[in-house]
Amino acid sequence: MIVDQAVQESAVRRIAYAVLAAAVRGRRERGGDWGEAVLAEFPETTGDWAAVRWAIGGLRAVRYERRARRRELPRLVRIRRRAVLIALIGVVGGLAVNRFVLSVGYQPSGSMQPTYDISDRYVVDLAAFRLTGVQRGDIVEFPMPGTDRLVIKRVIGLPGDTVECRDGRVWRNGSPLDEPYLPVDLESSRTDCSATTVPPHQLYVLGDHRVVSTDSREYGTVGEGDLHGRVLLGL
Amino acid sequence: MPRKPHTSPQTLSLFSALLDEPQRWRYGYDLSKETSLASGTLYPILMRLTEQKLLETRWEPSDEPGRPPRHMYRLTADGAALAEQRLAAKVAKPRTIGGAIQARTA
Numbered sequence: 001m002i003v004d005q006a007v008q009e010s011a012v013r014r015i016a017y018a019v020l021a022a023a024v025r026g027r028r029e030r031g032g033d034w035g036e037a038v039l040a041e042f043p044e045t046t047g048d049w050a051a052v053r054w055a056i057g058g059l060r061a062v063r064y065e066r067r068a069r070r071r072e073l074p075r076l077v078r079i080r081r082r083a084v085l086i087a088l089i090g091v092v093g094g095l096a097v098n099r100f101v102l103s104v105g106y107q108p109s110g111s112m113q114p115t116y117d118i119s120d121r122y123v124v125d126l127a128a129f130r131l132t133g134v135q136r137g138d139i140v141e142f143p144m145p146g147t148d149r150l151v152i153k154r155v156i157g158l159p160g161d162t163v164e165c166r167d168g169r170v171w172r173n174g175s176p177l178d179e180p181y182l183p184v185d186l187e188s189s190r191t192d193c194s195a196t197t198v199p200p201h202q203l204y205v206l207g208d209h210r211v212v213s214t215d216s217r218e219y220g221t222v223g224e225g226d227l228h229g230r231v232l233l234g235l
Numbered sequence: 236m237p238r239k240p241h242t243s244p245q246t247l248s249l250f251s252a253l254l255d256e257p258q259r260w261r262y263g264y265d266l267s268k269e270t271s272l273a274s275g276t277l278y279p280i281l282m283r284l285t286e287q288k289l290l291e292t293r294w295e296p297s298d299e300p301g302r303p304p305r306h307m308y309r310l311t312a313d314g315a316a317l318a319e320q321r322l323a324a325k326v327a328k329p330r331t332i333g334g335a336i337q338a339r340t341a
Contacts, residue, residue, distance in 0.1 A: 033292075033306070034278055034281075034282055034306075036303070036306070037263055037278070037292075037305070037306030038263065038274055038278055039303070040303040040304065040305045040306060041262060041263045041264040041274075041305065041306075043302075044262070044264035044265075045264065053273060053274075054264075054267075054274050056273075056274075056275065057273040057274030057275030057276065057277070057278070058274050058275070058278075059275070060273075060274075060275030060276075060278075060279070061274055061275055061277075061278035061279060061282075064275075064278070064279040064282060065278075065282060068282060
C-alpha cells in the first residue's frame, strides 16, 4: 500500500505509523476492521505529537478489539488457552525462581554429618545472602575448588579472623569455639588444622564431620564471590 | 446495582457530537477532535455501540489513489433515541453529591 504523503512528513510520524500498522496487521495483509479504521485516520493528524497520541490510543483500541474477538471464541478454547498460558507462566517462573532465587540441593557425602546426612536435601537461598552477607556459623554452598561439584560447608572464619586448632578444638581470634553441631563422638569431632588468617573477601569453611570432610584445611579459604548460595534449612 | 450502560461522560460527549447532525456520516478523527477523546477511548466506545446496533458503520471508498478507505459512523434510529434519552437524563439529574455518586456507581 502506498502510504500517504501526510504520514511521511517526519521520522516521528513514520515510526508512529509503522508501530501502529504493525500492531493492527501483524504479519497479515489487513488487520481487524477497527484497527484499520484507526490506521486510515492517521494521515488526518497534524504534527508529531498528535500523531504519536493517535498511535498510542490506536494501540489501546487494537487491544480492545482483540479482546472482543477473543470473547467470541468458544468457551472451551478460551479455557484451554488460559490454562496453557498459566502453565507456561508457571513453568517459566518456576525455572527462573529455581535458577536465581531459591533452589534445592542434595548432600551426597557424610562431610556435614550429623547436621546433614548422606542423601539429605536442603533449600538454598541463591540471592538474599548477597544482600545480607554471610555470618559465622552459616552453611554455604559453593563449587569445591578445582571442581564444579557444589558442596556445603559451615563458615568458621570471616575475612580478618584468625583460625587455629588446639587440643582437637577450633579457636577463632584466640577463643575456643562452642560447636554444638559437631558429632557427639570425640573421634569424629576432633579437629586438626594449621593456623590461618582469613584474607579479605575469603571465607574459612569446615564440614561438621571433621574426619570425613574435605574443606579449608585442605584447599584453603574460599572466595566470597564463588559462593553459590546459603543453606536455609534441611528437607 | 449493575452499571447503567452508556452513561459515562465520554460516551455522553460522543453522543452529543453525533447528535449534532444525526444523518451525517462522521470520521473517527473528527469525532476525536470534537469530543477531545483520545483514540484509545473513542474507538472502544464506537466498537461497543456498533456491537449493540446503536451505531452503523461503513467504509468510504477512497477517491485519491494511495489513500486507504476511511471508516465512517452514524447513529442508528435506536442509537439516536438512546442518545437523546441519556443526554436528557444527565441534564435532568440534580447536581448534588448524592447525584454525582449515583452517577458514578449507577
